[in-house]
Amino acid sequence: MISKSIKNYIIFNLILFITFSISVNSFVSIENINVISYIIFHISFIYFIFYFYHFSLFFISFFYGVLFDIFLLNSVGVHLIIFLILTLLFIFFKKYLLLMSSYQIGLLIYFVLIFIFFFEFILAYFLNNIFFNLFEFGKYTVISLIIFIPTIFFLNKFNK
């Protein structure tokens, strides 16, 4: 019998892989599906770091960071740096973060999400010469705002 925490761990890894797979494949007739999936991946990833700390998170950050960079940018850099820094920051500040209420944690995850997108766009500009598009950033922020609560709700359901 698999213990509950291992079961949750596997479920979250599955969520990460499914959202990753959808976000790196574009579908012409469903325009924003990969953007939505990309955002859900990020929300799940932050949630994962927050509630499931294990040193294997570094491997997960490394794995998805490299894969996202190769699939989306064809050179390693942006996602790998962001994911690893995020993991390190959460570990350093974990004891303070765990004192927060659920409402504060929700807000924190949302703001971290927006900051991640912002720094990813900025790093992509510096490392890969990809033009920082304010409209795109706005689009990501608005979609994040819309899907944030339902995603957190489902993640909480999985992680009872």
Add this chain to the structure above:
Amino acid sequence: MAPKFKARVLSTTKIIKNISIVSILLLSFFLVLFSKSDYILINSIKNFTSSFINPLTKVVSSPVRFISNINNEYIQFKNLKFENKILHEEIIRLKKWQTLAIQNTRENKVLKRLLNATDNNLKLIKTASLINRNQTFYSNMININAGYEDKIEKNMSAINERGLVGKVIETTSSNSRVLLVNDPNFTLSIKTVSDEIFSIVTGVGDKKQLVSKFIKNNNMPKVGDIVVTSGTAEVFPVDLLVGKISRVENNRFYVLPFVDFNNIDYLQIVTSK
């Protein structure tokens, strides 16, 4: 004895954990540092992702692809009547063109024989079909089902029936990655067919048009001029169709590519003869 043993085991685990974290951080640092070079490690990671992870992501995302296809079919079905009307008109127009083209081909053959000219400058390497798209905010790329086993190399041109699609930027044994013309990191030297105005264009943020980066002698083309590859950079073969001038501003112009980047199923990898 037991607590001592336990303490030693714990510390060993901790050391292993710390060593693995440090090695991951170091590996990441080196990967980022050498990511743009052709080192074996980077290439093998790219090969691995292309050969194993890519098919896996395709399988995982297949339900979404299925829904996307149904949606596509529905949209096509909705537009069927309208498209039928347009196609009817186009058939009539094409029949007229066909007569003219047959005449021109005959005339061309005769003139070529007179001039002792060779047929064309393109060498077909492989016709490949699309595996999947990576058209996101970050880049505009597609993956095709042919690689270096099919003699495809980096920087070869990808074309379809409408013109230049992009260039090969990565090859593995059986897959290749093509950077599309409308990617902001794509640079292309072109010339107009009518006045032979040479310039360099690149993709724009909206990923629909190309914008001029440099115009030789500051000669501005006219709206509607057709542009082809100039062949001056020796990356692309000369005279591949690119698009037409859609907008001219003070010191730059925009080119609308002929290729519909959302409807690429097959493409040909070509190189100069």
